[in-house]
Amino acid sequence: MMSSRRTFYANSVESAVAQARQELGDETLLVEAGATSGGDRHLGPYAATVETEAPSVGSIPDPPAILEAMRREGDHTGLEAIQSEIGRLSVLVRSLASHLPSFSYMPELTAAAAHLEASGLPQLLVSQILERVERRLGLRQSQDRLSELPVRRGIAAELESLLSVGSGPEQPEGHRRVLALVGPPGAGKTTTLTKLAMRYGVSSRAPSVILSTDCYRVAAAEQLRAYAAILGLPFALAENSGALSRLLVEQRHKEVVLIDTPGCGPSDLECFEEWARAFTSHPEIERHLVLPATARYEDLMRGWRRWGRLKPARLIFTHIDETAFHGSWLGFAISTGLPISCLGTGQRVPEDLEMASKPLLMDLLFGGAARAANA
Numbered sequence: 049m050m051s052s053r054r055t056f057y058a059n060s061v062e063s064a065v066a067q068a069r070q071e072l073g074d075e076t077l078l079v080e081a082g083a084t085s086g087g088d089r090h091l092g093p094y095a096a097t098v099e100t101e102a103p104s105v106g107s108i109p110d111p112p113a114i115l116e117a118m119r120r121e122g123d124h125t126g127l128e129a130i131q132s133e134i135g136r137l138s139v140l141v142r143s144l145a146s147h148l149p150s151f152s153y154m155p156e157l158t159a160a161a162a163h164l165e166a167s168g169l170p171q172l173l174v175s176q177i178l179e180r181v182e183r184r185l186g187l188r189q190s191q192d193r194l195s196e197l198p199v200r201r202g203i204a205a206e207l208e209s210l211l212s213v214g215s216g217p218e219q220p221e222g223h224r225r226v227l228a229l230v231g232p233p234g235a236g237k238t239t240t241l242t243k244l245a246m247r248y249g250v251s252s253r254a255p256s257v258i259l260s261t262d263c264y265r266v267a268a269a270e271q272l273r274a275y276a277a278i279l280g281l282p283f284a285l286a287e288n289s290g291a292l293s294r295l296l297v298e299q300r301h302k303e304v305v306l307i308d309t310p311g312c313g314p315s316d317l318e319c320f321e322e323w324a325r326a327f328t329s330h331p332e333i334e335r336h337l338v339l340p341a342t343a344r345y346e347d348l349m350r351g352w353r354r355w356g357r358l359k360p361a362r363l364i365f366t367h368i369d370e371t372a373f374h375g376s377w378l379g380f381a382i383s384t385g386l387p388i389s390c391l392g393t394g395q396r397v398p399e400d401l402e403m404a405s406k407p408l409l410m411d412l413l414f415g416g417a418a419r420a421a422n423a
């Protein structure tokens with residue numbers, strides 16, 4: 049299916065993105081957002097451009113899927129020929145792109161461009177951000193060279209306007225929160241859920257309960273049960289979607305309901321479909337998609353074709369402590385338009401959990417690589 053682009057205008061980037069998602073669905077991909085300029089200004093101060101039709105899963109096999117199929121079937125000669133052709137084309141595209149005006153940045157921006165690309169931010173996003181900073185700071189017109197600081201601030205301001213951070217589970221008084229952590233195997237769902245239970249379920253003193261739907265790994269559910277016992281919180285295991293529905297009715301007086309889910313891998317469609325159906329019939333469950341910050345942007349986007357179907361409300365990134373390159377997951381957050389709620393920064397429970405804030409995200413993006421280099 050071919051995709052085309054549409055632009056939404058509003059008083060903030062967040063509401064332009066919200067409008068797009070309301071009209072076109074949660075799987076809509078954000079390709080550009082920011083302050084409007086020139087002839088578009090009368091339409092609204094901010095704009096968000098989105099892809100209106102994402103390719104449907106499985107309808108047209110994409111190149112990585114073809115490669116994967118060939119790998120499974122042991123077609124190594126064909127695989128190598130395609131890989132070498134892709135390598136040749138990517139060198140060619142890079143060399144052509146380097147001659148385009150949008151890729152030849154002003155000297156002030158060259159180092160920043162290299163840093164952002166090295167951090168894993170997708171190249172398209174980097175060029176969009178830097179073009180805006182160039183315009184906003186008038187770099188092409190001015191004869192004076194700017195120092196690094198205003199350029200860095202300009203980039204941070206652009207990025208901050210594209211990113212959104214959203215409330216984690218710290219629930220407003222009197223407002224019930226039913227949260228499910230979903231995501232790929234090993235992302236850190238159970239660990240993060242335990243951290244959240246300790247931080248909010250216990251310290252807020254709101255009546256809370258921990259539910260698990262992970263019947264695939266008995267040890268994991270038992271570990272969570274043991275944690276719940278230490279925290280003095282009730283725990284229940286839902287073996288299927290029907291059991292989950294019954295438990296949600298039983299636990300309707302609890303103000304904080306934290307649900308752990310199994311990590312369904314890409315080949316485990318049955319597990320995924322069962323819980324996708326269960327969540328669709330319970331719109332009150334806020335889905336927080338847990339993803340490792342160590343994953344590449346392209347892999348996160350591939351996973352989004354599946355995880356996007358669960359219509360997550362927030363993103364949680366874990367394993368933040370294991371990488372110094374934070375552009376991939378930040379780029380993914382910008383592309384999906386979803387707010388980041390919290391970050392897993394290590395294995396310690398409950399210490400290694402940070403609520404997301406824009407200054408923290410900027411510090412990670414700009415400080416991470418520098419800190420790693422100095423370590």
Ligand SMILES: Nc1nc2c(ncn2[C@@H]2O[C@H](COP(=O)(O)OP(=O)(O)OP(=O)(O)O)[C@@H](O)[C@H]2O)c(=O)[nH]1
Nearest residue numbers: 233234235236237238239311366367392393394395
């Ligand atoms: N370094 C680091 N390790 C983490 C973080 N979060 C989780 N882990 C570790 O990652 C491993 C997997 O964590 P789990 O919480 O079991 O992951 P899960 O998503 O529940 O896994 P499944 O239930 O198998 O899908 C464990 O060894 C955790 O201690 C983090 O933020 N940083």
Ligand SMILES: [Mg+2]
Nearest residue numbers: 237238262268
């Ligand atoms: Mg788990």
